[in-house]
Amino acid sequence: MRPTGTVSSAETPELPVPRGPLSAGVVEALRDGTPPAPHDDADPYGQDLQLALYCLYELHYRGFRGVEPEREWDPGLLALRRELELAFLTALRDDIPVGHDVEAELRGLLVETPDAWGATHHLRRDGRLWQLREYVTHRSLYHLKEADPQAWVIPRLSGAAKACFVTIEHDEYGAGRPERMHSHLFAVMMRALGVDDRYGAHLDVVPAETLAEVNLMSMCGLHRSLRGALLGQFATVELTSSPGSDRLVRAMRRLGCGPEATDFYAEHVEADAVHEQLVRRGVLGPLLTAEPELATDVVFGVRAAIHLAGRLEALLLERWARGESSLLAQARSGA
Numbered sequence: 001m002r003p004t005g006t007v008s009s010a011e012t013p014e015l016p017v018p019r020g021p022l023s024a025g026v027v028e029a030l031r032d033g034t035p036p037a038p039h040d041d042a043d044p045y046g047q048d049l050q051l052a053l054y055c056l057y058e059l060h061y062r063g064f065r066g067v068e069p070e071r072e073w074d075p076g077l078l079a080l081r082r083e084l085e086l087a088f089l090t091a092l093r094d095d096i097p098v099g100h101d102v103e104a105e106l107r108g109l110l111v112e113t114p115d116a117w118g119a120t121h122h123l124r125r126d127g128r129l130w131q132l133r134e135y136v137t138h139r140s141l142y143h144l145k146e147a148d149p150q151a152w153v154i155p156r157l158s159g160a161a162k163a164c165f166v167t168i169e170h171d172e173y174g175a176g177r178p179e180r181m182h183s184h185l186f187a188v189m190m191r192a193l194g195v196d197d198r199y200g201a202h203l204d205v206v207p208a209e210t211l212a213e214v215n216l217m218s219m220c221g222l223h224r225s226l227r228g229a230l231l232g233q234f235a236t237v238e239l240t241s242s243p244g245s246d247r248l249v250r251a252m253r254r255l256g257c258g259p260e261a262t263d264f265y266a267e268h269v270e271a272d273a274v275h276e277q278l279v280r281r282g283v284l285g286p287l288l289t290a291e292p293e294l295a296t297d298v299v300f301g302v303r304a305a306i307h308l309a310g311r312l313e314a315l316l317l318e319r320w321a322r323g324e325s326s327l328l329a330q331a332r333s334g335a
Contacts, residue, residue, distance in 0.1 A: 013200025015064045016055065020048025022084075026055050029077060030067045036080045044091035045311070049084055050208040050215060056081040057218040061145055062199060085219050088212075092304050099299035102288060105232075106280055109239040109302070119316045124247035127320075129255050133195050134326050135248075137202050138210045138312065142217070143186040143264075144199050147172035149217035150234050156227040157283075159290065164282030165231075168238070168275050185264040192260035205327040209312040216304055228287075228294035232301020235284060238275040245269045 015031060018024035025037035042049040058064065059072040071077060099105060123132055142149075147169055157165055174180035190197035220230035245268040252262045288295055319326040 011199065012062045012065045013058075013198070013203060015067070016051060016203045018048075019051050020046075022048045023052040023055065026052040026077075026080070029074075030055065030059075030064060030071060035076050039080065039083045039087065042087070044087045045208060045212060047208045049087065050211040051203075053081065053084045053088065053215050053219075054203070054211045056084070057215060057222070058200075060218070060222065061148060085223075088215065088219065092216075092307070093300070096300060096303045096307055098296060099303065100295050102232075102284060102295050102298045105299050105302050106235060106239060106284075109236060110276075112243060117317075118244075118313045120244040120247040120251070122317060122320065123251040124254075127251055127255075129193075130325075131320055132248075132251060132255060132257075133193055135316070136190055136193055136195055137327065138206055138316075140186065140190060140195070140197075140202055141200075141206055141210055142214045144183050144197075146182045146186065149214070149221040150230060152221035153227050153230045153234075156224045157287065160286035161283050161290070164278055164286070168278050168283070171275070180267075182264070182267070185267060189261050189264040192258065202327075205329050207315065207326070207328055209308070209315050213305075213308045213312060216308055220301060226297065226301075228291075228297030229301035229304065231279075231284060231287065232298040232303075233305040234301075235279045235298070236302050236305040238279045242269050242276070 015027050016023075018027050020042065021037065021040065022042050025034075028034045029036040039049075042052075055064070056077060059067070059077070063069060063072070119135060123135060127135075151169060154162065154166060154169070170176075172182050174182070174184070178184060187197040196202070217230070217233060220226040220233060245265040248265040249262045249269065252265070284298065288298070316326045
């Protein structure tokens with residue numbers, strides 16, 4: 001019997017424009033059921049593979065307009081997704097040194113050297129409004145579904161670690177108030193900055209570096225074997241978010257943005273300062289006491305998150321230094 005589920009056009013994005021033969025095969029398979037082509041040694045960090053992988057993961061979120069919901073569990077698509085995941089994961093493991101000391105890794109995240117310089121530093125001191133809008137565009141691929149990739153780890157945890165993790169997620173989802181959900185606050189900020197806030201609206205313009213960060217979260221969230229890595233990624237965000245969020249609030253105020261624009265990052269200055277302690281003591285502490293063998297995976301998650309964030313930061317700063325857009329195909333606008 002054919003499933004009767006439907007895809008709401010109000011909540012789902014359009015399929016993206018392919019960026020190579022791999023993503024073209026995935027888009028075609030999603031559109032008309034054509035069996036996906038095998039993986040052909042695509043660059044694991046490249047535009048083609050990262051877009052193909054993102055599209056396959058999106059089936060587990062809101063899907064795409066015109067794509068039947070049952071395609072989420074299509075055996076051919078799942079097999080291709082696994083092949084692309086292995087290519088991506090292998091590249092990450094090849095590029096990231098192995099570590100075992102979780103506490104030392106977390107302490108390192110809390111130290112910012114005087115010469116530290118990144119996208120939020122630039123936006124705070126010298127950034128222009130069009131660059132701020134671009135930054136928000138990149139971040140929208142995750143923040144419009146904020147906390148969803150991490151939510152998959154909940155049934156993979158137990159005891160105190162699970163209870164504390166759910167407490168953090170409860171905050172991310174607005175503590176029962178839909179108007180305070182972080183994804184909603186981000187959408188409000190986008191509108192205040194004059195950026196399209198529709199879910200998935202910017203998939204065609206963000207580069208592979210942006211997609212890879214979100215793909216890491218989805219990959220680790222969807223695999224029980226990577227639950228430690230997911231918590232390492234999550235800890236990295238929670239431990240480093242507050243200073244960057246504060247810089248972005250200051251950047252927006254310097255550029256004349258109002259409270260609707262600053263509310264999202266102002267919320268993260270306070271919330272993530274609390275979450276930092278919860279994730280270290282309430283989640284990772286009990287987890288590693290019960291499963292000390294996960295320490296290496298937690299460190300891998302931390303380092304993978306930093307590695308991919310660094311790739312995107314380098315792209316942004318390089319393009320902006322030349323006065324160029326960091327997006328693939330969007331006219332620069334604003335002052």
